[in-house]
Amino acid sequence: MEKQGLRCRRLVLVPCPLQGHINPMLQLGSILHSKGFSITVAHTQFNSPNTCNHPDFVFLPLLSDDSSSARNDSDDFVVFLSSLNLKYKASLQELFTRIVEEQERHEGLPCIIYDALMYSVEEVAHSLKLPSIILGTSSAISWLAYFAYPRLREEGYIPSQGSKSMGLVPGLHPLRFKDLPLYDCKNEDRILELTATLRNIGTSSAIVWNSIDCLEQSSLSQLQQQFRVPNFSIGPMQKMAPTSSSSLWEEDHSCITWLDKQTENSVIYVSFGSLATLDEKELAEIAWGLANCKQPFLWVLRSDSVHGSNSADSLSDDFKETVGERGCIVNWACQEQVLAHRAVGGFFTHCGWNSTIESISEGVPMICSPILHDQRVNSRYISHVWRVGIELENGLEREEIEKAIKRLMVEKEGEEFRQRAANLKLKAELCIQKDGSSYNSLNKLVELIMSV
């Protein structure tokens, strides 16, 4: 494809302002920029991306209807999303109108690519006759699990508390009821409403899934059957074009110097992503699991990880003395670099979808401790479908953590996990090479964008 010819076609990206959503959206932006498109990012001022890291993109801020920060509105995710979609609608309308007016005639209409969670974008784009494409940032299987809820309810399988929790979900094996994203959710009805909103893709022309055929072929085909527009699975995105960091926190690169001093595959990397919070007891259980396992560890402990206190201050002196130089604790790491480091032999993770894909792309086996929603689904697939990780079955408990780390890092069984992870890494690499599934999907996406 002639890059120069495309450069004038503008794509306007609208990410959802959360770390796990900004990363794949800006990665997709870098991939499409490498294909010759010009990239504009329409972003909220809340969790605004670091514009300096992306000099090739144009960043345009969206202004909210009221001055309160979107995040402080509510701890409830559904309320957060509906407020987000409502607050920025007028600004989106104004911004898209301005972009269309300023567009040179030869440039053609911009195409909008928006995060599925920013569902109000479709209506605004449609009102201005702008083509739009959706980006789904979570795993295909987690979308299927959400979409299966109305059926499961109609068939009387849910609510499914108590004894049924370990039972397999009809039509979603090997997921158990306890793995479903809404299991133990208090506002199921409102999440179902949200799911129905997300499922209604309106006039959008296509869906891009942040996934890889070699991981989720069957789930991706099922999604393609559910939506009448073309679906493209493109990943691992961070490997498909050079991308700069989109971190909302400052990355502490001193952990790489610390990793350089460790032996190959000896370090367990611990991170629970950008959203999860812990209570003091869970923090202590993780800390003592790490202290007692005797392996070196690199632990990302965001200062806001623990309710009501600065996380690092909550660690006891006894713990700090016990681990000494064996542990490195940072507020935020350069995760992709960490997972690619030869010293890292395992990832103790909350199974956020980005972390999952990044770990698989580097052949690093996992210990899974999902905290919310889609993470439970991902955890089940990591441990029981791709078999590249061990799931902690009883929550965060020090003896179980210690045992799991030893199984993965020291015992013979760990070698089998590592071998399967290495195989999966190779398969993922093939997907992005010429004629691989992601390579082909990307080319088809480019053709589609040029045609809409």
Ligand code: UDX
């Ligand atoms: C959440 C959900 O858990 C996830 O499944 C959904 O798809 C997006 O929202 P989050 O908790 O942020 O995501 O986890 P994850 O999806 O793993 O994304 C975290 C991102 O932050 C990853 O790309 C990771 O590389 C990055 N990260 C994390 C860092 O750069 N440094 C860190 O120290 C920790």
